Structures are given as C-alpha cells and as structure tokens.
Amino acid sequence: MAEDNTTFTLPDLGEGLVEATVLEWQVAVGDQIERNDPLVEVETTKSAVVIPSPTAGRVVALHAEENEVVPVGARLVTFAVTVSDDSPQAGIVGKVPTEEAKPARRVRLKPPSD
Amino acid sequence: MTANLAGDVTMRYVDLPASEPRDAVPVLLLHGFGTNFGMNWRAAGWPQALGGAGLRVLGPDLRGHGGSDKPLDDASYLPERFIGDLLGLLDELAVDRVDVVGYSMGSRLAWELALTASDRVRRAVLGGFGPVNAFAEADLSAPGAGDTPFDQVFRTVAELQGNDAAALAACARGQAARPFVGEPRPVGVPLLLVSGARDTLATGAEDLAARCAGAHVEIPGRDHATAVSAWTFRQAVVDFLVG
Numbered sequence: 001m002a003e004d005n006t007t008f009t010l011p012d013l014g015e016g017l018v019e020a021t022v023l024e025w026q027v028a029v030g031d032q033i034e035r036n037d038p039l040v041e042v043e044t045t046k047s048a049v050v051i052p053s054p055t056a057g058r059v060v061a062l063h064a065e066e067n068e069v070v071p072v073g074a075r076l077v078t079f080a081v082t083v084s085d086d087s088p089q090a091g092i093v094g095k096v097p098t099e100e101a102k103p104a105r106r107v108r109l110k111p112p113s114d
Numbered sequence: 115m116t117a118n119l120a121g122d123v124t125m126r127y128v129d130l131p132a133s134e135p136r137d138a139v140p141v142l143l144l145h146g147f148g149t150n151f152g153m154n155w156r157a158a159g160w161p162q163a164l165g166g167a168g169l170r171v172l173g174p175d176l177r178g179h180g181g182s183d184k185p186l187d188d189a190s191y192l193p194e195r196f197i198g199d200l201l202g203l204l205d206e207l208a209v210d211r212v213d214v215v216g217y218s219m220g221s222r223l224a225w226e227l228a229l230t231a232s233d234r235v236r237r238a239v240l241g242g243f244g245p246v247n248a249f250a251e252a253d254l255s256a257p258g259a260g261d262t263p264f265d266q267v268f269r270t271v272a273e274l275q276g277n278d279a280a281a282l283a284a285c286a287r288g289q290a291a292r293p294f295v296g297e298p299r300p301v302g303v304p305l306l307l308v309s310g311a312r313d314t315l316a317t318g319a320e321d322l323a324a325r326c327a328g329a330h331v332e333i334p335g336r337d338h339a340t341a342v343s344a345w346t347f348r349q350a351v352v353d354f355l356v357g
Contacts, residue, residue, distance in 0.1 A: 023340060038159050041343050048343035050159030
C-alpha cells in the first residue's frame with residue numbers, strides 16, 4: 001500500500017458566498033480520519049457550518065488558522081491517502097493523467113485587480 | 115418525507131434511523147427562526163453526531179420554514195399551533211417519547227412542548243435561548259425595517275433562498291403574541307441550556323437553568339450564529355442524552 005497526498009480546498013458553500021471564517025478545526029495534524037468525519041467548522045455571513053471530510057486519510061497539514069478568513073477554492077487541508085497497490089497507476093496502464101481528466105472549470109473569486 | 119398533520123399545513127421532516135440500532139429515545143431537533151432543519155442542524159454536523167451516538171433523529175421544517183407550508187396569517191404561528199404540529203408528527207410516527215433539542219425559537223417551542231406534553235418529552239435541551247424578549251423594541255408590523263437586533267436577524271433570514279418574508283413576518287407576530295414567561299415550568303423533564311458566551315439573545319440562560327434545577331453550558335467566544343455548530347455544544351448534548 002502506498003500513500004498519496006491530496007489537498008482539499010474550501011468548497012462552494014452556496015448562496016453566492018465567496019469566503020468563510022475558520023472557527024475551529026475538528027482534526028489535528030497526524031489524525032487518521034474517515035470520510036465524512038467532521039473536518040472543520042466555518043462561519044459564513046449566513047450561518048455556521050461543519051464541513052465533513054471528503055476522504056479517509058491522515059491529516060498532513062492544515063492550511064488555515066482559526067479565525068482566518070479563507071476564500072472559496074483556497075487550500076484548506078492536505079491528507080495522506082492510502083492508495084491500493086493493485087489499482088491502476090497513471091502511465092502504466094494508459095490511464096488518462098489526472099491533470100487532463102479534470103474538467104477545466106475555474107471559479108473566479110474576485111474581479112481581476114489589474 | 116412529508117405529513118399532512120394539521121389542517122392544510124403540510125410539514126416536511128426527516129427521520130434518520132440510528133446508525134447502530136439500539137433502544138434509545140429519538141431526538142427531535144427544532145430549528146430557529148428563519149432557518150430550517152438542513153441549515154440549522156444538518157449543516158452544523160448534528161445528525162452525524164447524534165447518529166454516531168446511536169440516536170434516531172427526527173427533524174421537521176417548522177411551519178413557515180424550509181419545505182413545509184408557509185401560511186400567511188399570524189394566528190397560524192401561535193406557539194400552540196407549532197406544538198400541535200409536533201405532537202401530530204410524533205403520533206404519525208408512533209413515537210411515544212422524545213428528547214427535544216431546540217435552538218433559539220426552536221428552544222422556546224421545546225419548552226412549550228415539555229410544558230404542555232411532559233409525558234411525551236424525556237429530556238429537553240434549550241440552545242441559544244434565554245428569558246429575554248427576542249422582539250424587544252421591534253415594530254412587528256414591518257419587521258426588518260427598523261434597527262433593533264430582531265430587525266437585523268429578520269433582514270438576514272428574509273433573503274435566504276426558499277424563505278418567504280411575509281410568512282416569516284407573520285411567524286414573528288404569532289410568536290410575539292405569546293411572550294415567553296418562565297412560569298409555570300415543565301415538570302419532570304430534566305433541562306440543559308447551552309449558549310454562546312457572546313449570545314445576547316441567550317441572556318439569562320444560566321439563571322433560567324438554575325430556576326429549573328437544570329444545567330447550563332456556556333461556549334466561550336461564540337455568539338447566536340456560531341454557537342450552534344460548536345463541537346462543545348454537540349458533545350454536551352450527547353453526554354446529556356446518552357449519559
């Protein structure tokens with residue numbers, strides 16, 4: 001079994017919200033957590049929300065401090081995720097590289113400053 | 115799921131089975147003014163916390179809110195009308211007794227439920243609630259037009275997707291028509307009050323808890339909007355209900 005690092009960004013919280021304030025982390029670096037475990041509590045202008053973990057894994061890094069304002073799409077947390085050894089590896093069995101497989105969808109958070 | 119419980123008012127609710135079935139009293143979650151089950155409780159991590167503790171969760175959208183019908187007359191929102199809905203829901207689901215957990219207006223209704231149907235309530239939690247007049251100084255003929263704390267709350271919730279400002283205004287007037295009085299008190303129903311240290315709408319929560327021989331948990335640094343999602347709150351409730 002190998003490990004891959006994967007970074008999770010602040011998801012779109014709906015209602016046209018563009019940022020949220022981190023109230024309290026529900027995990028710490030080193031924690032092994034399951035998918036949907038409470039990850040972080042954030043406050044928007046509309047409400048307070050607990051964001052569940054999108055994946056099972058070990059927490060490697062938290063990218064925001066408590067009370068910090070984080071824009072939607074900014075890095076939130078990095079996990080080390082266990083990858084099964086017998087799953088297809090990119091390049092070996094001709095799997096489409098991840099970068100190309102992702103839909104080229106970008107959300108503009110702020111108008112260009114220049 | 116929906117149920118037609120009282121007259122023409124249809125109520126939407128969720129009934130989430132316990133993750134590990136056990137013979138526990140279900141938990142009835144009552145959201146606050148201008149929100150709904152999903153926003154007040156689900157998004158704040160409650161079904162998962164309670165489900166993880168082996169508890170079944172019943173989560174209505176109160177009349178005038180969320181996916182439930184939104185009548186426009188003030189009388190539809192008298193507290194006793196909400197209580198009628200809740201007892202109708204318990205009857206519909208053949209649930210004898212619940213633990214009720216409220217937030218803000220939902221806490222006021224949890225108190226009423228414990229008062230009027232103490233045989234149907236085992237324990238009650240009042241979150242974000244104190245014996246203060248939430249509508250103080252507000253002109254409820256035109257809520258949102260003034261600058262009182264309630265006007266500010268009204269403006270915030272009136273623009274939330276799916277809300278009907280006219281129904282919410284009627285709801286405010288219906289609730290205000292029966293001001294909260296701390297007497298008489300629910301008999302035989304242990305109470306827990308939980309509030310953010312900076313929640314002005316919960317002023318006096320500690321005194322109310324003391325008068326009712328209940329417990330009070332204060333969440334440091336939190337206000338009315340941010341106490342509901344605090345881990346401390348969820349944990350205090352799980353301990354109170356499962357302990």
